Amino acid sequence: MDLLVKKIKTEGKVYPGNILKVDGFLNHQIDPKLMNAIGDEIYRLYKEEKVTKIMTIEASGIAIALATAMKFDVPMLFAKKSQSKNISPSVYSTKVTSFTHGRVYDVMVSRDYLNSDDKVLIVDDFLANGIALKGLINLVEQAGATLVGCAIAIEKGFQSGGKLLRDSGVRIESLAVIKNMTDDGQLEFEDDAE
Amino acid sequence: MDLLVKKIKTEGKVYPGNILKVDGFLNHQIDPKLMNAIGDEIYRLYKEEKVTKIMTIEASGIAIALATAMKFDVPMLFAKKSQSKNISPSVYSTKVTSFTHGRVYDVMVSRDYLNSDDKVLIVDDFLANGIALKGLINLVEQAGATLVGCAIAIEKGFQSGGKLLRDSGVRIESLAVIKNMTDDGQLEFEDDAE
Numbered sequence: 001m002d003l004l005v006k007k008i009k010t011e012g013k014v015y016p017g018n019i020l021k022v023d024g025f026l027n028h029q030i031d032p033k034l035m036n037a038i039g040d041e042i043y044r045l046y047k048e049e050k051v052t053k054i055m056t057i058e059a060s061g062i063a064i065a066l067a068t069a070m071k072f073d074v075p076m077l078f079a080k081k082s083q084s085k086n087i088s089p090s091v092y093s094t095k096v097t098s099f100t101h102g103r104v105y106d107v108m109v110s111r112d113y114l115n116s117d118d119k120v121l122i123v124d125d126f127l128a129n130g131i132a133l134k135g136l137i138n139l140v141e142q143a144g145a146t147l148v149g150c151a152i153a154i155e156k157g158f159q160s161g162g163k164l165l166r167d168s169g170v171r172i173e174s175l176a177v178i179k180n181m182t183d184d185g186q187l188e189f190e191d192d193a194e
Numbered sequence: 195m196d197l198l199v200k201k202i203k204t205e206g207k208v209y210p211g212n213i214l215k216v217d218g219f220l221n222h223q224i225d226p227k228l229m230n231a232i233g234d235e236i237y238r239l240y241k242e243e244k245v246t247k248i249m250t251i252e253a254s255g256i257a258i259a260l261a262t263a264m265k266f267d268v269p270m271l272f273a274k275k276s277q278s279k280n281i282s283p284s285v286y287s288t289k290v291t292s293f294t295h296g297r298v299y300d301v302m303v304s305r306d307y308l309n310s311d312d313k314v315l316i317v318d319d320f321l322a323n324g325i326a327l328k329g330l331i332n333l334v335e336q337a338g339a340t341l342v343g344c345a346i347a348i349e350k351g352f353q354s355g356g357k358l359l360r361d362s363g364v365r366i367e368s369l370a371v372i373k374n375m376t377d378d379g380q381l382e383f384e385d386d387a388e
Contacts, residue, residue, distance in 0.1 A: 023304065023307075024306065024307065025269075028271065028272065028274065028303070028304060028307065029269050029270070029271045029304075029306075029307040030260060030263070030269065030270045030271070030272070031269060032260060032263040032264040032267065032268075032269070032270060033267070035260060035264070036264065058252065058253035059252035059253040059256060059272070059274070062253060062256040062257055062260075063256055063257075063260045063270070066224060066226060066229060066256075066257045066260055066261065067260065069224070069226040070226040070229070070230065073226065073227070074226075075219075075223050075224065075225060075226070076223070076224045076226060076257070077222065077223045077224070078222065078224070078253065080222065080253070109222070110217065110222060110223075112218065112223075113217075113218065113222065113223040
């Protein structure tokens with residue numbers, strides 16, 4: 001997706017350790033025009049599926065997921081992170097280890113809002129090792145819902161998450177795939193500027 | 195705002211201790227049509243101001259803030275919560291006590307995205323004791339930015355936050371104001387169905 005790749009190239013910042021900061025437009029300060037365009041593109045990719053729910057995880061997936069839900073005109077559901085020891089019986093929950101924060105979270109959604117009739121499209125800002133996506137997919141499975149696929153803004157194609165999930169049969173559409181990034185700030189995209 | 199009041203009346207759930215659950219459409223599962231309408235209404239209220247930034251706090255403010263930012267066509271910035279002990283010098287930060295979780299958080303925004311030229315509209319899902327809003331206002335002040343006002347989806351008018359903030363000169367616009375709620379589930383709105 002041209003606009004997103006261009007934004008990453010011009011405004012993204014690369015730090016040692018494969019860290020890409022896009023907090024000027026994607027996950028801290030958020031560009032509403034870009035969100036709208038991302039929603040359009042995800043709708044174009046998945047419009048043939050009878051999606052009934054857009055699902056993501058707090059906090060940085062929410063903006064993209066809402067923009068997408070506006071295009072599909074279906075509810076958006078964001079999974080909540082918690083470190084609480086007591087999990088309510090009214091939720092589906094799973095454990096997710098955060099790469100960024102080095103902590104284990106319980107990730108949960110209310111059973112009221114996900115059920116076996118749902119056709120779920122999972123949306124998130126980043127795909128790297130795929131741990132957050134796997135957690136969300138696990139919640140979809142617990143609910144007996146159908147997973148339509150996943151739509152990701154930025155995939156770090158040099159990490160294993162995308163390949164593992166695709167190999168397991170999950171449809172993954174990433175709007176920008178980074179093939180390679182170096183500590184001195186170089187970024188190489190798949191199908192550069194696709 | 196009729197649509198919001200109607201949603202609260204038909205889908206909100208009241209629990210003892212002044213707890214109003216609106217997680218079916220506002221802060222867990224999110225209704226994109228409602229978000230769009232909320233964005234329109236907030237734009238109507240503040241369109242005369244030269245707003246340059248919509249600001250909120252993660253996670254449940256993000257959807258409303260994005261919908262609002264889409265109407266104003268300005269960036270949205272969401273403050274992040276953290277319990278980390280080390281605050282980066284690159285952020286403005288303040289401490290906020292969560293009513294829901296009974297914990298103290300550091301709330302922060304990057305200095306890169308808030309500055310003295312900004313005219314900031316703060317948006318959030320709830321106003322009760324006003325502690326989260328005060329934290330956000332504090333960040334705006336630290337940046338030397340101008341606070342245009344606040345726009346809130348649901349104000350618990352029987353708690354003190356709204357009055358205290360208005361008395362201090364802050365413009366607060368709440369789309370639904372609950373005057374009274376009882377443990378048996380009764381809700382009374384200000385200017386009922388305004």
